[in-house]
Amino acid sequence: MTGKPQLFGADYSVYVRIARLALLEKGVDHELVPVDIFSRDGVPDWYLERHPFRKIPTFEHGALRLFETAAITRYVDEAFDGPALQHGDAGARAVTNQIIGLIDAYAYRSMVWDVYVERVSKPKRGETADEALIAGALDTAGTCLSTLSSLSGQGPWLAGNRLTLADLHAAPVFAYFSLAPEGAAMIARYPRIADWWERMRGRASFEATRPSD
Numbered sequence: 001m002t003g004k005p006q007l008f009g010a011d012y013s014v015y016v017r018i019a020r021l022a023l024l025e026k027g028v029d030h031e032l033v034p035v036d037i038f039s040r041d042g043v044p045d046w047y048l049e050r051h052p053f054r055k056i057p058t059f060e061h062g063a064l065r066l067f068e069t070a071a072i073t074r075y076v077d078e079a080f081d082g083p084a085l086q087h088g089d090a091g092a093r094a095v096t097n098q099i100i101g102l103i104d105a106y107a108y109r110s111m112v113w114d115v116y117v118e119r120v121s122k123p124k125r126g127e128t129a130d131e132a133l134i135a136g137a138l139d140t141a142g143t144c145l146s147t148l149s150s151l152s153g154q155g156p157w158l159a160g161n162r163l164t165l166a167d168l169h170a171a172p173v174f175a176y177f178s179l180a181p182e183g184a185a186m187i188a189r190y191p192r193i194a195d196w197w198e199r200m201r202g203r204a205s206f207e208a209t210r211p212s213d
Helices: 014-025 045-049 069-079 090-124 131-151 165-177 181-188 191-201 204-208
Strands: 006-009 031-034 058-061 064-067
Touching: 006 014, 014 069, 014 165, 014 204, 058 069, 064 069, 069 165, 090 131, 090 165, 090 181, 131 181, 131 191, 165 181, 165 191, 181 191
Parallel strands: 006 031
Antiparallel strands: 006 058, 058 064
16 A cells, blocks of 8 residues: 555544544554534534444545444554554463444443543533433443553553554543543542553654644
């Protein structure tokens, strides 16, 4: 494949940021093409051919088009030079993928939509937070953090002794969760996760992908 890869999406998106983190950690020069799925005009018609469900991000490299963030980040890791973001060992790689699945299935909804949006975003818009929803989400979030702490073992990263796609998948979720007072307090209760979060948020790629708003 030749040419500069293009990533389509908005910088506020957790999943767009995950893909951008992978590209930056690999040192891949790329272009972010703005697509705002929450714009007043809706998703542009031309975007449908890139994503049948009108979600972000999508990715283009030469003739290859991809959607679904996990597919994009694995391709980026395998197709470009740079530090490997997946373990060579099958078992360690499976743990990485298990963490990615945990983030997608349990952490993203509870930590971003049900805690951050309710506690931070809604009040900024003059809306009332759903306290019952927050309470239930914090219970799920606690299970997520406890499980991640156990899976991380003794290594400094979520899936062992080096940065992997698991860390890149989790970090944008934590970025929003930590902005809610309950989220920051919960992270602090898990020292291994709190140490990881400080390490992750200090990376140049994390700072470079900070949302503009």
